[in-house]
Amino acid sequence: MARLEPVSFIPHRSTLDLGRILWTPVSHGRVINALPQIFWAGGSPWREANLWLMEQAVRRDVDIKTVNAKATSLHAYANWLEKSESKWWDFPVRKEDRCLVRYRGALLDARDSSEIAPSTATQRMRVVVNFYRWLKATRLLSPEWPLWEERTVGIHLTNPFGFERTLTVTTTDLSIPNRARPGERLEDGLLPVSADDRNRILTFAREHASEELFLLLTAGFFTGMRLQTLADLRIETLTSAVPDPADPKLYRLAVGPGASPPVATKFGVSGQIWITESLLAELLDYAYGQRRLLREAKASGNNKNLLFLTRFGNPYAQRGSDKSIAINVEMHNFKKSAVRNGIATMRYFRFHQTRCTFATELASLAISIAGGIHAVAVIKDALLHKNESTALKYIKFIEKTPIKKELANSFTRAFLGITSGIEETLDA
Numbered sequence: 001m002a003r004l005e006p007v008s009f010i011p012h013r014s015t016l017d018l019g020r021i022l023w024t025p026v027s028h029g030r031v032i033n034a035l036p037q038i039f040w041a042g043g044s045p046w047r048e049a050n051l052w053l054m055e056q057a058v059r060r061d062v063d064i065k066t067v068n069a070k071a072t073s074l075h076a077y078a079n080w081l082e083k084s085e086s087k088w089w090d091f092p093v094r095k096e097d098r099c100l101v102r103y104r105g106a107l108l109d110a111r112d113s114s115e116i117a118p119s120t121a122t123q124r125m126r127v128v129v130n131f132y133r134w135l136k137a138t139r140l141l142s143p144e145w146p147l148w149e150e151r152t153v154g155i156h157l158t159n160p161f162g163f164e165r166t167l168t169v170t171t172t173d174l175s176i177p178n179r180a181r182p183g184e185r186l187e188d189g190l191l192p193v194s195a196d197d198r199n200r201i202l203t204f205a206r207e208h209a210s211e212e213l214f215l216l217l218t219a220g221f222f223t224g225m226r227l228q229t230l231a232d233l234r235i236e237t238l239t240s241a242v243p244d245p246a247d248p249k250l251y252r253l254a255v256g257p258g259a260s261p262p263v264a265t266k267f268g269v270s271g272q273i274w275i276t277e278s279l280l281a282e283l284l285d286y287a288y289g290q291r292r293l294l295r296e297a298k299a300s301g302n303n304k305n306l307l308f309l310t311r312f313g314n315p316y317a318q319r320g321s322d323k324s325i326a327i328n329v330e331m332h333n334f335k336k337s338a339v340r341n342g343i344a345t346m347r348y349f350r351f352h353q354t355r356c357t358f359a360t361e362l363a364s365l366a367i368s369i370a371g372g373i374h375a376v377a378v379i380k381d382a383l384l385h386k387n388e389s390t391a392l393k394y395i396k397f398i399e400k401t402p403i404k405k406e407l408a409n410s411f412t413r414a415f416l417g418i419t420s421g422i423e424e425t426l427d428a
Contacts, residue, residue: 001041002078004071006034006318009054032057032064034318036071038078048088048141049074052134072323073127080106091143100147103128104174111176122178129174148172190350192357197345204343209334212308212316215286216327220354223275224362224383227351229255231317231324232264233307235287241280249277256384261305271384283307327351359383363394364401372399 011029015022035057038046053074057067080103081088090099104125111121129148135141155167193201198221205214216230225233237253240260244250255263256270265271286292287307296304298313308316310326317324331351338346362382366375372395379391 002082003039004075005037007037008033009035030058036068038075041082052131070127073124076124077128089141091145100174118179122176125176129172148174190353190356192360193345193353198357200343204338208337213330221357222279223273224355224358225273228264234261234305236261237263238284251275251280267386269384274382359394363398367398
């Protein structure tokens with residue numbers, strides 16, 4: 001499979017000196033510490049894609065997170081190319097045989113089988129089309145046949161004052177409409193696991209996973225922290241925890257760019273995370289234990305105070321990123337082992353479901369004590385949501401749960417009544 005790896009990029013300028021080409025660093029050039037680059041399974045780089053990503057990254061008006069998102073979409077396309085044994089420049093006479101048309105079909109199949117979200121299918125196709133637009137503009141690709149058919153679409157917009165205007169956009173016949181799946185969805189389109197399944201997962205993780213993965217899952221389930229925040233926790237973050245005024249057994253961890261030391265959060269939101277006294281003590285025991293100290297000895301200066309380090313002394317994730325190759329690899333093996341041992345919930349489990357589970361448990365407790373209106377504020381504060389609308393999703397999810405339970409019970413009673421009546425008739 002193709003690989004997506006970050007590299008340190010320093011802009012250089014070429015000069016010709018006595019028939020030799022010399023490369024010198026560009027003064028005041030923008031150094032990119034984690035430029036995403038794609039490599040084929042054989043180890044060779046995808047030069048055209050990497051050049052496009054580099055041109056995106058050096059622009060001052062483009063955030064590196066945006067470039068990483070585009071690189072992830074191109075990486076998925078590269079994997080499909082290798083799996084289907086296709087070439088990215090393959091545009092034969094028959095439209096059905098062209099690589100982009102076939103890739104669109106693969107994305108639709110993956111979307112319809114719930115392998116990827118509708119928004120993911122839309123995003124991946126959009127990024128790939130934009131990449132090919134750049135290839136055509138730079139003349140790195142000049143196919144004999146058109147890559148797609150373009151059409152102009154008018155979008156009607158109304159401003160707050162009631163004035164209407166039409167925005168004209170150009171689209172292609174390859175675009176995939178973003179049709180959301182029906183049904184209940186929380187953050188990132190995921191659903192929580194039950195409290196019983198949560199306990200089974202953690203019990204199994206304590207015995208069959210690494211200590212780091214167990215603690216990451218535990219912290220996710222009982223604090224609601226995102227992976228990017230957990231991977232960036234510092235020892236000083238734990239030692240600086242302060243008791244909550246409402247209960248001395250509940251502590252608060254300062255996170256975000258405004259904390260000291262700073263801890264990565266989504267959208268750069270600063271705030272405080274709730275953590276129980278027992279979980280805080282367990283994390284501190286690990287922080288000063290022999291296992292972590294050996295990893296700290298291998299870490300570089302900036303990473304030595306990270307709570308979670310790989311066995312090579314590296315961070316589990318790049319700062320500010322919610323993706324971790326190290327955790328993904330271990331989670332993949334852990335999920336397979338858990339499913340073999342009868343924990344069916346782990347088959348499609350995602351780490352972010354730990355956050356959803358914490359939020360729903362908190363929402364249920366808050367509603368039972370203070371009602372839905374106050375529960376929104378509690379959830380928004382505990383999970384550092386940027387908008388109250390995200391917290392409101394959990395309230396609606398919890399309020400619908402009793403209806404679903406009663407409906408299931410009612411249907412079950414009706415079904416049992418029908419089957420028992422049929423059995424009595426047959427016996428007679």
